[in-house]
Amino acid sequence: MRRRSPAPGLAGPITWLVLGFLLICAGCRPASLTATPTLWEAPTSEPAPAPSPAAWLSEQALAMRPGYAEELADLAHAPCYDLQADISPEQRTVQASLHITYTNAGASALSELPLRLYANLPYRQGRLDILRAERDGRPVTFDYAVERTAVWLTLAPALAPGQTAHIALTYRLAVPESAPDGYQELVARDGIMSLAGMVPLIPARRDGAWDLDLPEPYGDALFAETALFRFQLTLPRPMVAAATGSRVEERSNAKAGTRTDTYVSGPARDIMVALSPYFQAESRSVEDITVRSYFLPEDRTAGVEALRLAADGLRQFQEWFGAYPYRELELVETPLLAAGMEYPGIISLGRHIYQGDQSRRLPWVVLHEVAHQWWFGLVGNDQLREPWLDEALANYSAWLYFERTAGQQEAAALFRELFEEPARPFQETDRDLPINLPVAAYPRDAYGPVVYDKGALFLHALRQEMGDEAFFAFLRGYAERFRYRIATAGDFLALAQTYTPHPLAPFFAEWGFVK
Ligand SMILES: [Zn+2]
Incomplete structure (x- = not known):
């Protein structure tokens, strides 16, 4: 994350270059999500069947650059998250079903398994309700904990070391219109839906114990192992989506003006999705990586400049820190209250740094967040401790x-x-x-x-x-x-x-x- 204040500026030519671009930038402010109800028919999910376990890794390879797919071999026992999400921007809800494949890599049997519900962090003001939980097709009991930011699933019989459990959840997420006490990573406003923390995640362990700390309203909350995600998003057709990973399929659905996009993440600690019918996008290539910037029309100049900086930073950081292994890196403008926030394969940038005096910070924020693709993304750490x-x-x-x-x-x-x-x-x-x-x-x-x-x-x-x-x-x-x-x-x-x-x-x- 790059915090919002105090607001250091970039001295010298970089500053004035960016500021100059913004002074000539003009555009219209998009309507709010609720102001255009005709766009938002309730989505109807028509998910494609999930791939067989044998096909899982080869599909994940579609998120990787040629030559880096072989790195997936070391992640054969990583948790797998297969998500189907019906997203209604009009209602500000996500109806989801999630299938988790989890192998107990610890030394002792597990009689329960925690999931973190980051959407329920008090300052995020979302509400994620688990509707049903199953293990291998049978219902299991669950109990919320840590102010509903975690849920314990009962595993009976216990999951022995080396054994694999197939967990299925259905849940509903209500997304707030504002969340001013935190960074506003999960929000639907200004014509943009930002869906950070939409997936319940198995936390990392710290000295053998699951991370169940309640994060502060400042600082980053996520502490998770590398996993593999496949996610199908059912959306109103006019939506433009920015997301972790690579989109491998787009299907129009017969009913209700929706389409279903399928993504794979490659190795990732979480996923992030942001949507708007107003997003425009520009892209650049760095070797065989596509860097893409999504922005509102009025912020095109800063969005294009952010793209240039991100591509240049990606090139330089690879020279110093080793290869970025994914096919894509995305930047997306959101109602984030921090200046920037890192997610695997995607960077969220607050609307305020595309505009006005705050835009002086844009180059610094973009480079900071691109560097997080190594420091946080590829190399994880305990962001709370x-x-x-x-x-x-x-x-x-x-x-x-x-x-x-x-x-x-x-x-x-x-x-x-x-x-x-x-x-x-x-x-x-x-x-x-x-x-x-x-x-x-x-x-x-x-x-x-x-x-x-x-x-x-x-x-x-x-x-x-x-x-x-x-x-x-x-x-x-x-x-x-x-x-x-x-x-x-x-x-x-x-x-x-x-x-x-x-x-x-x-x-x-x-x-x-x-x-
Ligand atoms: Zn940071």
Whole structure:
């Protein structure tokens, strides 16, 4: 995520280039979703049958670039989520059936299995109700927990280590019109439906225990293993959809003016979908990857500029951090209240940064979110307990891009403005905190300056400690070693040490890391 405020600007030519584009940008504001009811006939689902287990991986390969599909072989036992969702923008609802294939990779039998219901986070103001749960065709009991942000499914008989369960859920999701206490990732307004957190997910385990923390209203909530998703969306025909992964089929349905699109994600920790009948799209190619930007007509100029920056960032980050393995990367304009939010294969950008003074931040936000495709997407981490591990890396990676492309003078100005100045009030007072605390340990106003900005200062100091050659080799090695996995701060520090003979322990201790 890139937070909304305070609002650092990009100094120099990048800023004025973007601002200049926006000054000549004009367009009409789309009607609200409810203002055009004739567009929104109730969808009628006509889902195609799910593929056989044997066909599952070969279908997932359609989300991967040629040459990277073989990486799926290591994910043969990853959770599989097969979703069929009827989406009604008019009613702001999703009616879903979800089939989860889950293999118990732990050492002990499971008598119950939790799912996180991120849509039910209090500040998201959605309402996800499980209507029915089954295991292998038989109903199972379920109990909500953690303020309805989780549900426990009873597994009887218990699921032995190595055994696979087939879980089927039907559920209904009501999407709010606004959610101002959080980032508004799940919302239907301004002619756009943003559906973050629409899928109940098996949480990652932390020291053997499932993650059932109740996330703060600030900071990112997701902590999940890499999984494979197939999702069929039944939509009113005029809808343009941006989504994780690749669309492999589009079918018109006979009834009610709907169509059904089928997507596969490839290896992903979650999926995200955003819809609007007003979206326009532009795309660019980076090698064999299609980068696509979806935006409202009035925001075309910024949408096209975001596309250029994302494509350029993708090219540069691949050179440093290794290949982006998917066929597609998408950007989508949404009513997000944060500046940007990362999801697997798709980046949500708040409408406010396409327009006016906030647009000065667009280049920075786009690069930060593209970097998250490595730091969060490919390399997972505990975003609740060790948020610096992806946020500081995404922030510093964005700066590395500008150091490479904008020249030393501009890069130095950015470094001061974006890292040193926000972090200083905390570093130089008794409010200083280490960068490696859980989200909940930071006061809301300290979270960004310490985790993102002081975190980036830590990475810059580590680079100086190791030297450029060792530092960049380490970042690439870290991305390779933990690709599709979850890394901890301990993993990060230990791996860094293997890239230099110079002892790093005193340096890490200086920055508050204790063994
Ligand atoms: Zn971020």
